[in-house]
Amino acid sequence: MADELTPDEALDKIDYRPRSSSEPRNWLDTTKSVQIRPGMYCYAAKPESVETLGLPNARAWNPTDEDWKLPENWQEILHNGIKERLERFRTFKIFMDVCVRCGACADKCHFFLGTGDPKNMPVLRAELLRSIYRNDFTLAGKILKKLPGGQRLLGARDLTLDALKEMWYYFFQCTECRRCSVFCPYGIDTAEITIMGRELLNLIGLNIDWIATPVSNCYQTGNHLGIQPHAFKDMLDFFVEDIEEITGVNCAPQYQKKGADILFVTPSGDVFADPGTYTCQGYLILFKYLKEKYGLDVTWSTYASEGGNFGFFTSHETMKRLNAKMYAEARRLGVKWILGGECGHMWRVIHQYMDTMNGPADFMEVPVNPITGTRFDNAASTKMVHITEFTADLIKHGKLELDKSRNANRIMTFHDSCNPARGMGLLEEPRYVIKACVDQFYEMPPNTIREQTFCCGSGAGLNAGENMELRMAGALPRANALKYVHEKFGVNTLGTICAIDRAALSTLCEYWVPECEVAGVHELVGNALILPGEKERTEDLRMEPLPGVEEE
């Protein structure tokens, strides 16, 4: 937990009026004074993890040390890296050129709202890199930097070690949530800039361990948590036992089954940590139901046992290397299409990158739900369907028997995860599923949901333990909206469709709104779904008494 700060102390620190009178007028003069502060940064990557994928400059280093053990020609590497990316990404080039610093994005960032640190204004986060772009890559910069005071006129600066450290610090205080991009009149996407920034930092070995180690695990073992195949099966077996105890039905899944209809991929967090585990049990119950009732053949894979992709937070290339497993496994098993579990950034990668990177997926069929006959034309090329699209379709066609009363203790609201909301537009599907499983549902205020949703504060690889002050500050806007509906409507459960959310929002609740807990959408499905041949349930998936059972 945020060891040093209580919620009240954290709130005391918030001030949206940047700059005290003692500070320099121009932020360009504040770079040297940036302190990499415990609680706000993540530990450096372990060299072993960086080596697994052969990424550059693996070594032990510490962000708070003076010497970061950089390659001698690090400036040259970065310069060439920027140059290459300007050619490869039109987004990057345009976003470097067109910002007018209107300030519309300034108070849209959860990290700014939670910390008041002016360098967490999205525009300024981008300016950290833009100031170097202007200095080294524009005509005006090349001329003006030769004149005394010329750099200041343009807002340009040299790529010094201090500037590098400042960029590192702040690019790992961005969760790539894209909220600022919704409000930008030119659609400048800070996520894109952070992605480039981190990719550049990766070139000289400035990774954080919370990203590098999951990446290494995922590459070698198949998932971020490094769960080996037999252990993965053990964990699911454990869920199967729990479900059997609760429902009397054995929901054992299939693994690596060649010729199955559907390959199911979900983030490994759901296998590992509460409350994601209950969501995972929900999947098992759903697939069992569909198998029994309609003969749907779903397989899991221990090789492609990770939906999430921390490679996305490292570099485009690393993202591609990790993502490749999904299509590779679908091809090997000969499935018709892929179904994806509840996860945030996983779905940004699948929706906006996968087919382009590792496609075409012409060895599969256009996804059709064999039970309802619905053809998922929106996934015709990528051949991967989101589980809430799938379940919503089943419910709409009356194919699921749901007993809402088993969720009657839940007064729900829904947290739109950043990536499905702003990198996809998956807004109604999860709500539809929730409302089919739960009676009481209340939305949080409109400026905090749907495309304007606030990040959990721990996305994009920042859900480590050592940066808890940062995480809880970034979580404030979401927590504040949750607290509002908790107080107004008695909301006690925050629904979500993201594995990182399930972990991060639980910590958020504990810290800011202890009266609320977090549930994945398919946990609700798992509770409500009436399995063929089940015994009378007295407990929900959390092994807590079902509503109404206690009194009897």
Place this chain on the structure above:
Amino acid sequence: MNQRYLIPLTAVFLLFLLAYTGVEGLGLQVVFGVLIPYLAVAAFLIGFVIKVKGWAASAVPFRIPTTCGQQKSLPWIKQNTIDNPNTSAGVFVRMLLEIFAFRSLFRNTKAAFNRHASNRLSYSWEIFLWVGALAFHYAFLVVLLRHLRFFTAPVPGCIQLIEYLDGIVQVGLPGLFISGPVLLLAALFLLSRRVLDAKVSYISQAADYFPLFLIIGIAITGIAMRYFTKVDIIGIKELTMGLATFHPHIPEEVGGLFYGHLFLVSILFAYFPMSKLMHMGGIFLSPTRNMANNTRAKRHVNPWNYDVPIHTYEQYEDHFRDKMIEAGLPVDKKE
């Protein structure tokens, strides 16, 4: 003293004085009335084209629109076809609204934190930046179009119509064109935000103040000429028509104020392509706005997609085969 706005302010003053005294004192009408305007227009056109071609030369490897509404998925779920378009027609409407109505800016909110009372973060609709920006850009556009009167003979009907509408309040003599004062006031509003709003002030650089002062200078000199000093409009039209027809001609009666105005405009043109003002071109090419959100339906091709080393299933099975067999997991090779 804040150098970030004092230097640009001084620069604009000096630029004006340079032209004014150059003409009044040294008789450099040809330089400020012919040579510099031609060079400025050339710099604008060439610079603009180079910049846009530079952007266009960069690849668009991924289709990554920012989605601001419901996606197209199941037939019974209503899609937001404008904020989350999956067709080019939808993208066209989205871009139209973005370019002509500043739709994203329209969403702007202002966050406030109420410590102690409720500890509540609240967000209110913040329309003023949108109003100011819209007023500024449209007033500027009207002013620019109105000025085409100086470069055309006979003046086309559409320009006359704009003039008629711009002067429809029928106040004063010569009649007031609303666009002039609106441009000036809107620019002053945008300037005041930069100075007074602590957040915007923090992010502002000299490069943000300079174009504002330049445009304010242009508006003031323009308004001064039309309503106060009453310059020799016939003479000016001789000069501008000379420029437009490539038969430059310097009239006798036109004074330094006009040349100051023209010089500031020239600076604006020349400065445009190398500055943030290029947002005018950039907005058309912004990949988060001008692409359809149909990546799963239609494959997007990355022109520089390259093969990467991956950890194959075979390597994985080789690594874990014994454990997999023991756990009862299927394997391709038994040993």
